[in-house]
Amino acid sequence: MNGWIQAGSVEELRNQGPKLIKGGIVVFYHEDQVHALDNRCPHLGFPLHMGSLCNGILTCHWHHARFDVCSGGTLDPWADDVPVHDLTVHDGLIWVNPSSRNGNQVQLYKDRLLSGLEQNIGLVIAKAIVGLMEAGVPGKEIAAVGIEFGVKQRREGWGSGLTILTAMTNILPKLDKQGQILALFQGLLHTARDSAGSGTRFLLDPLPNTDVSIERLTEWYRECIEVRDTRGAERVLLTAVQAGADESRLFSMMSMAATDHFYINGGHTLDFHNKAFESLKYVGQEQRADVLASLVPMFGNASRSEELHSWQSPVNLVQPLKEAFEELSSKGISSGKGGPGIGEEELLQALLGDDPLRTIRLLKEALLGGASPVRISQIAALAAAERIVRFHIHNDFGDWISVLHTFTHAHAVHEGLIRSADPGLVRGIFHTAVTIYLDRFLNIPAAPRPSAVSASEEVPQPLELLEILDKQQQVAPAAAWVMRYLHSGGKPEPLFNVLGHALLREDAEFHSFQMYEAAVAEYDRWASESGPFAEKACETLILAVTRYLAAHAPTSRELPHTAKIAWRLHRGEKLFEEE
Structure with missing residues (x-):
């Protein structure tokens, strides 16, 4: 019995009731048997020796969580199982193993995390994350559990929960350990909430013929999206995935459909595409089809901004954009590595100006002149951020969302062009430019940019x-x-x-x-x-x-x-x- 703890005699336990021993273990005598469990209720830590034991069920008196005293299993999914300790009786004395029966703690926490996601129970999710982080499991591995769950358990496909989860996984290196736990918890809980009550998503089969060229599949995919045939689009997409198309080609195919119409779904569609492709680095290759197919349903009822009055009147922005796209398509643009083709400050101010037709012309000329689409999109994202800096609080509070949508769309275009140099995505730069223009009234009056005159000798504490x-x-x-x-x-x-x-x-x-x-x-x-x-x-x-x-x-x-x-x-x- 080397290392085991002596817990007194069976007779003492029978006569005196539950006994606490070293290591936070409680020993019970019940129905002619001895049981040893961790004394902390796994729900919120209340001492189980203060509970009641009847008919084999141990009940914690704080929140009435119930446990099978033999196995430690809970009848209440929000409470977790109680760790159970092996024991033996020798010459009437009880000996308890200080180590619980629980084997692979990491796998137990992962299983518990999945259960918390399925049941949408925040405390269960949080405890599993803490346990995994303390066990040294990388944050991206924890996030992968939620991504794999979310793309399969939300019938409507990719949504805000998975976007939050991917975004928060991306920023883990910026945070201390407590911040990382909070980031994963927020992302995973929003994924669970977004999926609750939705129903499992089942993928269609790819087409039988996978020898179709990626160019033809792209054409079919865009045609399906154009008429909002999401089922047909899904089969075409899965055919491309099964045929082995790489991520760059798949992103080009899908983002081209997303930019065939203007600023779809207020920018969310392209942003969601960007996040879904970013999530692929956190999940296994076998999850790629589920992740990408989850993007298709959002096209079914997508809003198309060229149909909105604000894009057509008092200034018709739709026709100049179409003409610019036709010229760019006919003359071709390169994935230039140089600057934007005009002064960066000049381009920034043009994007923030009140002459959208001039801005469209400048962008077109810069691209035809060999400017880098990536660099232009980066400056467009900066202009969108400037709108937020100069957003006046006298505006309606809900208008914060307008400038936010423009910025996140601009960021998605920028990241997308880094991922793929497909000319179709360049149209997203122009969509960004128009929304920056339409947001101009939210900077009238412009909030003053803080000055640097208040700098102090000592750095303020964050x-x-x-x-x-x-x-x-x-x-x-x-x-x-x-x-x-x-x-x-x-x-x-x-x-x-x-x-x-x-x-x-x-x-x-x-x-x-x-x-x-x-x-x-x-x-x-x-x-x-x-x-x-x-x-x-x-x-x-x-x-x-x-x-x-x-x-x-x-x-x-x-x-x-x-x-x-x-x-x-x-x-x-x-x-x-x-x-």
Whole structure:
């Protein structure tokens, strides 16, 4: 019995009731048998020796979770199973193994995470994430469980939950450990909520003939999307996947259909495509078909902006765009590696100006002149971020979403062109340019850009920003603090970590997650460069995300409280005692 714990005699246990022994283990005598279990209720940690045992069921008196005393299995899915310890009786004395029967803890946590997703139980999801993170499982491996679940368990296909999950997985390197747990929890819980009650998604079969060229499959796919035939489009797409088309070709095929019409679904369609393709690096090759097919349903009832009055009157923007696309198609454009073809500041100001026809002409001439579509799309995303920096709080609160949609669409176009140089996606740059123009009234009057005159000799502590965001309507003070931090020599790494916590400590709505992740990604692109233009671009992106998060805080913060409970339980803290 080397290493086992002596728990007294069977006779003592029978006469005196449950006994606590070293290691947080409780020993029960019930129905002529001895049982040893962890004493902490796996729901919220209440001592099980204070519960009741009747007819083989151990009941915790705090939230009435019930457990089979023999196996530790719970009758209540929200409570988790109680770890059980092996024991033996020798000469009337009880000996207990200090190690529970639970074998592979990592697999148990993964199974529990999947169960939490299926049942949409936040605390179960949070506890599984904490357990996996503490066991050293990489965050992207934890996220993969949710991605694989979400693409199969939401009949409507890819949605906001999976977008949040992918975005939060992307930004894990920007966060400390607590932030990473919160990011994964927010993403996985939103995926569970988005899938709840939806029903399983079953894929169609690919076409029998996989020898069809990718060019022909692309043509068929676009034709199906054009007439909103999502079932036909899915079969064509799966045929391309089965034929072995690489991710670049598949993205070209799908994004071309997404840009055949203007600014589909307010920009969400292209943004969702970008996130789905980003998620492929977190899941196995065998999940690729499920992930990509999940994008097709959103085309069934997609809004097409060329049909909107605002795109046709008082300025007809549809016809000039069509003419520009025809000219670009007939003359051809290269995937140039040079600059935008005109001065970067000039292009930025044109995008922010009030002459959309001039902007369309400048973009067309730059592309025909061999300018880099990637670089032009990067500057377009910067212009969209500038709209957020100059968004005046006298606007209707809901208009924050308008400038947010433009920015995340611009970011998706930028990332998409990095992934694939397909000329069809270049049309997305023009769609972005028009929405930036249509958003111009949200900068009238323009909010003043914070000045750098308040720089201090000592760098402000990043946690000060969280204190500012504990109050409502702190858009201007938060932006001013960030400007002072940057011009006092503050480093971006701790700032992005704190901004991440400013997002993740809230019951944030979908667009706030989009804003943070897109701003971080665009910032990283500019931060790899040097020079005044790039430096100001970095500053613009930080100000944009700060102002947006400040406008949407504080909230009730129920979700991060659940994650905090899970972490405290894992560390063995007693939630039922005063702090």
